[in-house]
Amino acid sequence: KIESEPPKKSESDTRKKNAPKQHISSGDPSLLKSRKALPIWTHQNEIKASLRDDNDVLLIVGETGSGKSTQVPQFLIDEPWCRKKKVRVQSDTVNVGGMIAITQPRRVAATTLASRVSREIGTPLGTSREGLVGYSVRFEHNIPKGTKIKFLTEGMLLQELLRDPNLRQYSAVIVDEIHERSVDVDLIAGFLKQILLGDKAGRGGIPLKVVIMSATADVEKIQGFFNPENLTSSVQLLRIKGRQYPVDIKHTTKPVSDIQEALLKRIFDIHMHEPLPGDILAFLTGQEEIEAAQRLIEEYSATLASDVPKLLVCPLYGQLSIQAQQDAFQPAKKGFTRKVVLATNIAETSVTVPGVRYVIDCGKAKVKQFRSQLGMESLLAKAISKSSAIQRTGRAGREGPGKCYRLYTSETYDSLRDADLPEILRNDVLGAVLTIKARGINNVLSFPLMDFPDLESVEKALIQLHFLGALADDGSITETGKKLALFPVSAPYGRVLLAASEPQYDCLLEVIDIIACITAGENIFYQLQSEEAREEVEEYRKELYRREGDILTYLTTMQRYAAENADRTGWCRKRKVNTRTMKQALNIRKQLRGICLKEKMLAEPPPPDPQPFVPMSPEGAAQLLRCFLRGFGTRCALLAPDSSYVTVQGKHVVAVHPSSALHGRKRESIMFLEHVFTQRSYVKKVSAVQADWIVEVMEGRG
Numbered sequence: 001k002i003e004s005e006p007p008k009k010s011e012s013d014t015r016k017k018n019a020p021k022q023h024i025s026s027g028d029p030s031l032l033k034s035r036k037a038l039p040i041w042t043h044q045n046e047i048k049a050s051l052r053d054d055n056d057v058l059l060i061v062g063e064t065g066s067g068k069s070t071q072v073p074q075f076l077i078d079e080p081w082c083r084k085k086k087v088r089v090q091s092d093t094v095n096v097g098g099m100i101a102i103t104q105p106r107r108v109a110a111t112t113l114a115s116r117v118s119r120e121i122g123t124p125l126g127t128s129r130e131g132l133v134g135y136s137v138r139f140e141h142n143i144p145k146g147t148k149i150k151f152l153t154e155g156m157l158l159q160e161l162l163r164d165p166n167l168r169q170y171s172a173v174i175v176d177e178i179h180e181r182s183v184d185v186d187l188i189a190g191f192l193k194q195i196l197l198g199d200k201a202g203r204g205g206i207p208l209k210v211v212i213m214s215a216t217a218d219v220e221k222i223q224g225f226f227n228p229e230n231l232t233s234s235v236q237l238l239r240i241k242g243r244q245y246p247v248d249i250k251h252t253t254k255p256v257s258d259i260q261e262a263l264l265k266r267i268f269d270i271h272m273h274e275p276l277p278g279d280i281l282a283f284l285t286g287q288e289e290i291e292a293a294q295r296l297i298e299e300y301s302a303t304l305a306s307d308v309p310k311l312l313v314c315p316l317y318g319q320l321s322i323q324a325q326q327d328a329f330q331p332a333k334k335g336f337t338r339k340v341v342l343a344t345n346i347a348e349t350s351v352t353v354p355g356v357r358y359v360i361d362c363g364k365a366k367v368k369q370f371r372s373q374l375g376m377e378s379l380l381a382k383a384i385s386k387s388s389a390i391q392r393t394g395r396a397g398r399e400g401p402g403k404c405y406r407l408y409t410s411e412t413y414d415s416l417r418d419a420d421l422p423e424i425l426r427n428d429v430l431g432a433v434l435t436i437k438a439r440g441i442n443n444v445l446s447f448p449l450m451d452f453p454d455l456e457s458v459e460k461a462l463i464q465l466h467f468l469g470a471l472a473d474d475g476s477i478t479e480t481g482k483k484l485a486l487f488p489v490s491a492p493y494g495r496v497l498l499a500a501s502e503p504q505y506d507c508l509l510e511v512i513d514i515i516a517c518i519t520a521g522e523n524i525f526y527q528l529q530s531e532e533a534r535e536e537v538e539e540y541r542k543e544l545y546r547r548e549g550d551i552l553t554y555l556t557t558m559q560r561y562a563a564e565n566a567d568r569t570g571w572c573r574k575r576k577v578n579t580r581t582m583k584q585a586l587n588i589r590k591q592l593r594g595i596c597l598k599e600k601m602l603a604e605p606p607p608p609d610p611q612p613f614v615p616m617s618p619e620g621a622a623q624l625l626r627c628f629l630r631g632f633g634t635r636c637a638l639l640a641p642d643s644s645y646v647t648v649q650g651k652h653v654v655a656v657h658p659s660s661a662l663h664g665r666k667r668e669s670i671m672f673l674e675h676v677f678t679q680r681s682y683v684k685k686v687s688a689v690q691a692d693w694i695v696e697v698m699e700g701r702g
């Protein structure tokens with residue numbers, strides 16, 4: 001009789017068990033080959049070495065596409081200092097470290113990078129509950145069990161900093177794209193500097209490693225900022241040479257008056273005459289322009305003969321849902337020979353769109369600009385800088401020699417400024433001041449910043465925060481202020497949410513619906529070009545419009561959309577409502593409801609869709625608008641005898657934007673949520689309010 005022996009553990013099994021986990025080699029072999037070809041690959045050991053021992057700060061400068069964002073976190077996760085450790089902090093035993101955070105200025109970059117890196121490592125996102133890579137962006141989180149590399153937007157890291165000033169879960173923070181110099185990245189740099197300079201007691205003595213990465217670094221400024229005498233070691237610097245093929249740059253001979261027309265011509269000229277493969281990347285200013293261009297291209301494509309190769313149009317902008325972005329990163333789908341990606345400046349350095357040989361640059365970008373004298377922020381399409389133009393051109397030469405068509409003249413190019421000012425110098429600093437205050441730093445002027453905004457705009461922000469109830473009379477942060485800093489919406493919207501949950505207003509679900517529509521995209525309604533289209537659609541849109549203005553119109557739209565059971569896409573098509581934006585709005589609504597439940601602002605979960613549509617009564621609408629005034633009371637205007645509107649604060653003349661439901665209508669006084677400057681000073685998202693409500697809220701009686 002042969003007795004069976006219990007199976008012995010093979011030697012290799014034991015070895016596998018005892019050996020440290022090697023993540024680098026476990027990934028997809030076909031991707032490993034392309035990873036090894038990246039310029040950064042040969043610097044792997046140097047990068048690891050420069051963060052060992054007492055070296056805590058590394059600055060990496062390398063062109064877009066050299067592999068910084070995808071490879072650096074993978075190089076570092078197996079380093080000995082990257083393990084989770086149990087330590088004593090005061091009288092508690094806590095875990096410190098184990099994860100790497102990598103920040104991105106934009107959602108699109110955070111999500112696509114997480115998806116790419118998870119595939120490289122071999123634990124693709126969404127395929128299992130476990131994995132080494134996750135992401136966290138506003139209104140969307142995907143953090144599998146076992147996540148070691150977390151891509152997150154700068155705003156999300158700031159929120160984590162408010163909850164945990166020592167960033168205990170992380171062994172390292174990688175700050176990517178610092179050259180963009182967003183307000184948030186400047187704040188992160190300041191907080192990280194405080195952690196580096198601090199006594200590490202809050203981290204149980206475990207240091208935090210910091211890697212700063214940039215495509216076009218102002219090296220001295222960053223090094224100088226992180227390099228004060230009292231840091232234990234100096235900032236290491238590593239430069240990586242990228243790979244770049246020559247790009248043939250073509251300017252127009254005359255200034256272009258109609259960008260859309262010039263763009264359309266150029267795209268089809270390339271498509272019909274330039275060899276395949278070779279995708280097109282066009283830089284436009286924003287969602288509205290991209291959607292208009294997409295419609296034009298698709299309409300024109302439909303008129304072409306059936307033997308003309310098919311062109312796939314992929315929009316790419318920050319507000320786009322994650323699924324909708326994916327097309328831009330894949331090879332053109334079956335049935336299409338070429339794709340054209342219509343992108344905002346997110347495709348400049350943030351994300352790499354593979355396959356591009358042709359770039360079309362409209363020469364403009366939408367930037368937030370703060371008009372200090374008006375005390376408000378506006379979104380402006382402005383000429384880009386030379387540095388941006390060069391980055392855009394570079395996108396054509398990533399995979400082979402390329403061509404870049406600039407829709408402006410070479411004289412215009414020569415007149416561009418060299419680089420953009422950091423956002424903190426041209427932006428509203430309301431959010432920044434609130435974040436600093438919420439971290440318990442009472443004297444904002446003492447906070448370390450690479451560039452300090454002018455005192456006037458800081459003062460304006462302090463006054464505004466006081467109006468919102470975020471600061472007490474002595475300037476210290478209030479409980480309301482702390483809550484506002486943690487909401488994933490800007491402080492005025494946060495204030496409206498808080499007010500809506502008070503019994504006197506009691507309209508939280510409605511306010512959530514409205515804020516969801518506003519934050520989901522630039523506009524839920526398509527702008528209608530022709531008179532004919534307008535007439536046809538107005539018939540359907542009539543049921544959405546409310547005489548009180550845009551806020552109530554948003555509410556009706558969301559409620560009717562959510563009440564629609566059968567064919568939501570068809571419902572949107574008839575009314576020329578943007579389906580994509582509405583889907584995103586529903587998602588944001590869900591997230592905001594979740595937050596309000598957690599914060600106990602909502603007593604119970606709202607009933608599921610579809611719910612029958614019940615129009616809000618005029619009395620209810622009045623309460624809702626008064627509630628909005630709690631956040632936007634400083635943005636009101638009164639009708640002047642000559643039928644113009646004059647702002648209550650600052651006494652500036654403004655006009656109601658054509659996209660508003662109140663365009664061309666006269667109301668005694670209005671509240672607006674946004675202010676834009678194009679040819680003239682326009683206000684958007686406008687509602688009719690009563691003058692005595694404004695007085696009430698400004699006197700603190702609201």
Ligand code: ADP
Nearest residue numbers: 063064065066067068069070071112116329352
């Ligand atoms: P950097 O941070 O230096 O700009 P990345 O690490 O973002 O460089 O990108 C390195 C390379 O990885 C890119 O050139 C591209 O080939 C590839 N890559 C990055 N993201 C994606 C993606 N989402 N899909 C396909 N390839 C990608």
